[in-house]
Amino acid sequence: SANHIKLPNTATEAEVLKCIASLNGDPAVHGFIVQLPLDTDKPINTEKITNAVAPEKDVDGLSSINAGKLSRGDLGDCFIPCTPKGCMELIRQTGKEVGKADILVVAAGKAEMVKGEWIKPGAIVIDCGINHVPGAWVMYKDDIEISQSCIPKPIDQVAREVGLLPDEVELYGQTKAKVHLSALKRLKNQPDGKYIVVTGITPTPLGEGKSTTTVGLVQALGAHLHQNVFACVRQPSQGPTFGIKGGAAGGGYCQITPMEEFNLHLTGDIHAITAANNLVAAAVDARIFHELTQTDQALYNRLVPSVSGVRKFSDIQIRRLQKLGINKTDPTALTKEEVNLFVRLDIDPGTITWQRVLDTNDRFLRKITIGQSPTEKGFSRMAQFDITVSSEIMAVLALSDGLDDMKKRLGRMVVASSKRGEPVTTDDLGVTGALAVLMRDAVKPNLMQTLEGTPVFVHAGPFANIAHGNSSVLADKIALKLVGKEGFVVTEAGFGADIGMEKFFNIKCRYSGLRPHVVVLVATVRALKMHGGGPAVTAGVPLPKEYMEENLQLLERGCSNLNKQIQNARMFGVPVVVAVNAFKTDTKAELALVVQLAKEAGAFDAVECTHWAEGGKGAVALAQAVQRASQAPSNFRFLYNVELPVIDKIRLIAQQIYGASDIELLPEAQEKVTLYTKQGFGNLPICMAKTHLSLSHDPEQKGAPTGFILPIRDIRASVGAGFLYPLVGTMSTMPGLPTRPCFYDIDLDPVSGEVNGLF
Template sequence: MPRKLTELKRPVPSDLEIAQSIDPIPISQIAEEVGILPEELIPYGNDKAKVRLEVRDRLANRPNGKYILVTAITPTPLGEGKSTTTVGLAQALGAHLGKVAFANVRQPSQGPTFGIKGGAAGGGYSQIIPMEDFNLHLTGDIHAITAANNLLAAAIDTRMHHESYQSDESLFNRLCPPDKAGNRRFSPIMLRRLKKLGIDKTDPNDLTPEEISRFVRLDIDPDTITWRRVVDTNDRYLRKILIGLGPKEKFQRETGFDITVASEIMAILALTTSLADMRERLGKMVVAMSRSGEPITADDLGVGGALTVLMKDAIMPNLMQTLEGTPAFVHAGPFANIAHGNSSIVADQIALKLAGPDGYVITEAGFGADIGMEKFFDIKCRYSGLVPDAVVLVATIRALKMHGGGPRVVAGRPLDPAYTEENLELVEKGAANLVVHIKNALKYGVPVVVAVNRFITDTDAEVELVRKIAMEAGAEDAVMSNHWADGGAGAVDLGKAVIAAAEKPSNFKFLYDLDLPIKTKIEIIAKEIYGAGSVTYSELAEKQIQTYTENGFDKLPICMAKTHLSLSTDPKLKGAPKGFEVHVREVRASVGAGFIFPLLGEMSTMPGLPTRPAFYDVDIDLETGRVVGLF
């Protein structure tokens, strides 16, 4: 199945030109060769397919493959090539070292695709194909999340609308209308609400007036609503909006839009383990509090089942392939700075079973290790029960120079000569950032391999200096990798280093105990991972922590929302700062996803577009029907 690339062009063409020059292997053939049965595959054309979760159950007794996490040092705004490294490493293991290997990555948002960063299919000769499908609609999972999220948003405002002018009796007659014989019935989701209220009755006619009032009236406090609408586009002017301006509406309120991948439903898709588990998580999502201080959930609003119906196909991972025919699962796409930043648990579980005891599953965590890796370990691994065998920490000479005091790196502008000429002093000083991330990974008891993602201007002396510093900091190995230019062949040495590291004993442990108070868990992450000296809280954050603790949400793991451009909460603070203050301005509870969500500093959950967005270059060739200008 895997095929070595033989015609590597120089100079390396654009990502799109490379991707369109390779004919994908039929996805049915990829599936068959990795052991997926025809009835477990749902093709979406010839190049991609969804995989039913039943394959995992069929292979339940098969030992798992080796589980490898790819993360990175604190990146420049250009990114340091984690996705490219994930794909290149999988190609090296599969096409060049004779191993069964899967690349498991997130589906990208169309926000960055049409904004600045571009797609996430990898790059150069280490890509997932078809890259146009990968970076655009794929099989519609993100659209399903948008639909589900906005249905819930509509349900909130609709319920407030109808409660604002109707009596308890009127609400009851509409929620449980009598038939011609005078009989009423509860829908199954209504029985869930009755159980929550402690009302052990199944016949609507048996409810007392007081029970009817408790059942029909959610009495949502509009000031506590945390659920926002979403769209998968960078649209800064939707960050804050006023709704209810129509002449027939009963109220107005301020709200806003987030980008779809910031939705709690995206996090649930990434963290769920089965359809039944997803149904429970969706129903438990807390969207607001009542005026009496009770959490209001999606099931209280009667919409949990409908959300699951909208998401029933999205739970199945998407099977694709790399340029060299290595299988790849593309599933879920939460951002790492405003969510937990990892692909789905079910994709990893399926891949690990298909890979078997001699195979490898390479998965990627978003942004730097202080964000994506920490959340992979402390959130994803808690819910999956999976234990990683090794960490690959991606570094670039460019990023190390930036952390050493190099000039500002700005997306869309040419790099300063400091980044294209040898400068060992900048590299050595900036390597302090690398050392922090190595030591942080080692706190979890997992072996670390540093991958130096090589650029054409990097010198041998700079690469050797990084290797020396990394080894002294405790890395198992530090390897230069040239997979962008050479595909899997350029990552063979990295592959060998990963194979060796994954054979080392792992003493995996979590950073904190879930039974600790919310503040203690926040402070452990801030001090142990970021290097903070203290943590402060706004008055709002203090009140929210108290409310969540009173409602029993304090035993959840922590998902910090912070800038990805610094170990601190100040994006301008580079290198390895120490002793800074972390300020928690707001704390949200993603109860369905299963984490507490502190917002550090000024984090936006809706990105904006730059002066010259990437969409200027995107078009279609009307003669061939092919996409042009996509990266």
């Protein structure tokens, strides 16, 4: 790779010095290390070489301090500028003061002895390979290279540091662990920490750095300001990793690490959801099939079989009998009518809302016909596959506050209506217990860490366009206990503030009972210029010049969106800190203008951030603003009372948050309002399925549009998760693969086992 420069073993002092000079001049090089050739025939003045490194590229003064400490004996037959122990001690002392990940030279082949114990979290350790392969010059730039070059702390150490007990932690290798819910019980009398939600202005299709800001903020609070801190983020879908989008671990020097673990299977939670979701789907169609092909008595004999002469209802069947108002427990005591009611779910195939899922971008499964094998006797129907993260079970996972609560939600998921118009649930199918069993590991939050060694919970990732798009209640709750009263939990809400934040408040906080202290609103000059009328921003196409050059006029105009999103956050009574995520093309005047306008719009504070390039150091000012804001009075309130009629709740969101003048219900939506109200689901909170690219329903409407009528095409229900989701326009729930998917560049080194090409 172009980022790895190797000098031959025979390099002379002059060649080494020349190489240093060229690296000194390269702005892309954050820092670098010098592994001197072993060859003793060519004496090299190590002090001269280490002093040649430009001060800003020098790794925290290592070279100058250690140049005088050369020792051969400690290191076998390697010459390096200092002993590993000396380096480590120095890194430990100085490392805490620096913003970017440190870089540390290690004797060839000696990385093992220093891993973990000696080194500051987030430091980059370069093992120059096996013994006798000296002369390596290394620098790092790409996300996966930065991530892989950082040796994370052993995750059991992270767990100890945050105060978890050994039996509350299940290790999954060295870099991931699951945390038992028993921790929450143990800490129930501990006061909660400060609860910070990161959201953003209406973004461009490229994203404005919410994840990166979340990571940068916790790195700053934890590694730089020495606060107890936790980031809580969503687990990304694996499908897009191989499609267009790539990974989602943050970026630059603000990442969750190892990013390949984060972006791939992690600990299998999404796979568990796939399995659970599809068990329900298989049960729906199999049940319809068996009801269509059997008499009441045959069904009853099979559903309640005689085992060694004894017929017995299972627990879940007794629950169904109770739901039907049949208070009997003896299978022989049911009347014919009761048997009929019991055995026939009588699902109306036209009302099935439960879809199959896969965590793969497979566009050919968007609409399919199933049941065409002769074994299914002609009972085929249209169906579809969605991406797994859009499964209601993902939303259930994210909103559950314990095993018992999750099981209840899993059991009340509605899969269809019966021909009599009653909701048919997963519990009616007899599958609740099996779903809970499949999800029993997934319910435990996953502990990981940032590049700077601060703790992260990665847990749940509901689709932001048809679900609420926030990470799990359980992770937030455990983290709030672990950080303690003065600590901070930073959680990210998907999409812009009009969607992710609104749902965070009205759905997630409503179910969790947690109250946020600060909203961090991420803005970029790029997105604001787009809102001011700049040309379209498209993935894969070079940015137009408006975005590469100063343009204060476009920028000021676009701040209408920033202003509206600030008002949206303030509507909930929570102080807002605006994080201006600086790009290298932004000018000082541009950044200053955004800060000024944000403050004028009522933000508690507004701060420039450079964490992408600098790590936590670049977000220290943001962290300090968040600390101050968390002391300010917060007077949290919901936007609506759930007992309001469905239409009124939708209208409130449309008018207050989006700026619509009114809503318009299309006939299907109107029917669903009637149906769900009749079925008793009218008092659920509302989860709008709207584009994130505009405050309105039209992605082309930038800025802060007003006066529009928001059309509601249809309404669906996620009764187990606990919300109704009105569809504003068409939401794709199954991404596709482009002509050249990301997977062309993804590879595995068959010798080292390292993953290449993820980004």
